[in-house]
Amino acid sequence: MVSAAVRVPGIVNAWKAVEFLLDTGADETCVHPADAALRLGIPVPALADPQNTLWAGAKPIQAGGVGGSALYYALPATYAFLDDQGAVQTVDDVIQVAMLTATNRGLPSLMGRNILQRFIVTIDSRRQIVTLA
DSSP: OEEEEEEETTTEEEEEEEEEEEOTTOSSOEEOHHHHHHTTOOOHHHHTOTTSGGGTTOEEEEEEETTEEEEEEEEEEEEEEEOTTSOEEEEEEEEEEEOOOTTTTTOOEEEOHHHHTTSOEEEETTTTEEEEO
């Protein structure tokens, strides 16, 4: 798991901490409903309603994975990472917000290659440490 602060302008204007599972098989980073509601503060009714005005102007994407198929909305986002010296590195990209389904409500959020490709990723399995450099 990797922690990042995330800001989604117009949706979540304050920095919010999210834990992501690294997924080198995912093209894009996504936030699933539990984190979208609990961490980012997106109202659950909006996550269940693709027609909600919150998603106006966002690009809808149908995607599949281990949790089945779901509708996602791709939104501009900024990610912030804290390095070992206390400096903050930000990355501007997109985040895909999953619409709530019966199968994805408990899935972890995933950090995909759109973010991972910007770093050298080191995994120390014995110590259970993931480093993005």
